[in-house]
Amino acid sequence: MNTGKTLFAQLMEFVPWKTFTRIVARRQGDRGVRTLNCVELFRVLAFAQLTYRESLRDIEACLSTQAGKLYHMGLRQAPPRSTLADALAQRDWRIYFEFAQRLIAQARTLYASEPLEVNLDETVYALDATTIDLCLSVFDWAPFRTTKAAIKLHTLLDLRGPILSFIHISDGKMHDVNVLDILPIEAGAFYVMDRGYLDFARLFVLHQAQAFFVTRAKAGLDARRLYSAAVDRNTGVICDQTIALNGYYSARKYPQTLRRIRFKDTVSGKTLVFLTNHMRLPPLTVAALYKSRWQVELFFKWIKQHLRIKQFYGTSENAVKTQIWSAVCVYVLVAIVKKALQLDVSLYTFLQILSVTVFEKTSLQQALAGLDYRTDITDFAKQMNLFEI
Template identity: 50%
Template sequence: MILKSKENIYAFDSSTIDLCLNVFWWAKFRKAKGGIKLHTLYDVNTQIPAFLHITPANVHDVKAMDELVYETGAHYIFDRAYLDYTRLYKIERCSAYFVVRAKSNTKFRRMYSNKVDKLTGIRCDQIGKLSGFYTSQEYPEKLRRVKYYDKESNRTFIFLTNNMKVTAEEVALLYKKRWQVELFFKWVKQHLKIKSFWGTSENAVKIQIYCAISAYCLVSIVADKLKLERSTYEILQVLGISLLDKTPINELFMNIDYSNVKELDYNQLSLSLF
């Protein structure tokens, strides 16, 4: 079975933004350090966030899963920080699929194995159940355990999934798509300047972050609708320096010389976004 482009694939992860606890008193993190977490459900197909949840940094990642509404037939990709079997079983009951990286101490009882081609990096493809006393009650159904060796990083990964139809190689490829949400966090922090806030209250910080994410989504929509073969940041630069230009947006990108688009300074980029 080959994954079709119409199948929704989501990567869920969080990123921490450090804050000064003396200024942002509500953002509890450590004893002398504050921070917030951006819990993001990233749509891999459309390249935009489908869901965003902001919490103080001391909130555990796995608790944000309670805010998700799962789509039937969609795939959800998690790192091992989200290995909570009660919450994963909720995905199973919603007739959706998940791929999560297993921990080294995961107790798994193999029932049978599928044949694998070790030249693809797959070391084993097993069907079985969790054998731990509590975990077997939290997730009573069958699970699939895939062990994969990544030659590029010289690392071995073990994945758990409830999808019995895709190939073992596709399970590994699905997990690789999780990296896109990491790139999204990196892009947002580098180019949308949300490390410096104009207000100190919780509401002010959330508004600024939502504005930044909205700017990202709008730029992505413009790129998709106009079929622009340019990076999101290049499009953002053009829009930032053309705010007072009355040229229709579809013509704006036809006559622009991208080689002359320079890095905007901090104040200009901030004003163009907020």
């Protein structure tokens, strides 16, 4: 790799530009555009994500100070914030959505051989949603409550990596369980969800598609025990049962048997009840699968802390979705580069180094050499009080 290029330029070399331009041509994204086409807008948004820019004025000021290096970034000049605002409002967000899907497919291929925390050969997905609060008077297209607007990110995370597999952006009113209606189902894969997704009709669709699910039972589940398997209570497994639903409507929605596993966590002391349609998996593996779901929670915390989706550069629906999908593209692109170059650093460290060195002319390997530490997400609620004795 040519070390005469900036780190940003080296990163952009991993972008499949032919694929991007084909998507733009199919969507006619640059039709009638004179300044800041779709490719240039992506480069600007990638720069803003990598350097943690907070506003259009911030982006304009930072790019203007690096006027001599803009050519090597693929930009003709520093775009004024009015041009940026117009581009965000007018460039079709579906272009960046489709491009994100191509990058996700590439990343999943690279990470297909990554080991799972659970000893399984099948693909394991974690499904969850997070809400991003907005101002109702500004984002009136995303109603949530009487005095608040919001959007939801419904995310399916492939736990090998972990790499995004599916994202759906909706308004805040859409219930989490409704995303199961549009979720791509892969036969033989495991879908791990919390009890907010406990809808027997939708779970039976997963079962009929020959996919497996692991979720938690709600309190007061009306079911009868058909069979109890022998368990070792010293492992924390209290019971492993085959059950059938008793409720008139629930039994019609899910007419097959289910497996109910009651497990006591020795660390927290909590007793958890899991439901799954996989009848042969060891009960401790089912508990470990549900525990692995926490990776999607960590992903939401990470992406909110380190990608620019908490403060939006535009207020229209198109501008918000363009920014979110660009952020997803940057996240997946960094994951691709990390794997392709076999860099032994976390994504957090990678992005932190890039944020202050994007204009440095050195190789990516050299810029990240020796940085083998990991930075965990800190639970500030457990932090000690400075004034406690």
